[in-house]
Amino acid sequence: SWTLPNRPDRFEYGGRNDKAGTKALLEGFLSPFTEFRFDVHSVTAEDDRVVVEATTHGVGPGEAEYNNNYLILFKLRDGKLFEVTESLDPFQVLAYVEQLPTT
Template sequence: PEGITFTIHGMTAEGDRVAVEAESLGRHVSGKMYNNKYHFLAQLRDGKITRWTEYCDTELITDILCGGQRPEGTA
């Protein structure tokens, strides 16, 4: 409801790749705090992002953003 903030903890650039370590923080409409950690990897060409990869805690996303709902047959 109040939005989400991202904090960048570190960035590394080498060649056409940029790696970012970041963290999000925000309150979900359920009242639970959502605080996830991320690693983003961007590949660039001619000043444009040509590939984006994101790593984060998907179980936290399921628990907070999806209310714990998982497809049948999964733990």
């Protein structure tokens, strides 16, 4: 599962998703960008957990800009990815979405 620990009733990207739901969510969010960068600043691993600190920068469509800080916890089971918890600033996401053209 992939979880953004935010209230889904307040933040449309928040909550828990299965693999298919996560894929659809990421494709929908990432598709408008003409440029997107995910910069990893540190990785810490212990036992069956890996924590990644990262920042993102995206542009598009047009002049819309997105920047955020991430702390992502990956949990493994039997050597395979089992669960992801992604923490970010939801207000940065909302600020980006507000810049998108309405159709």
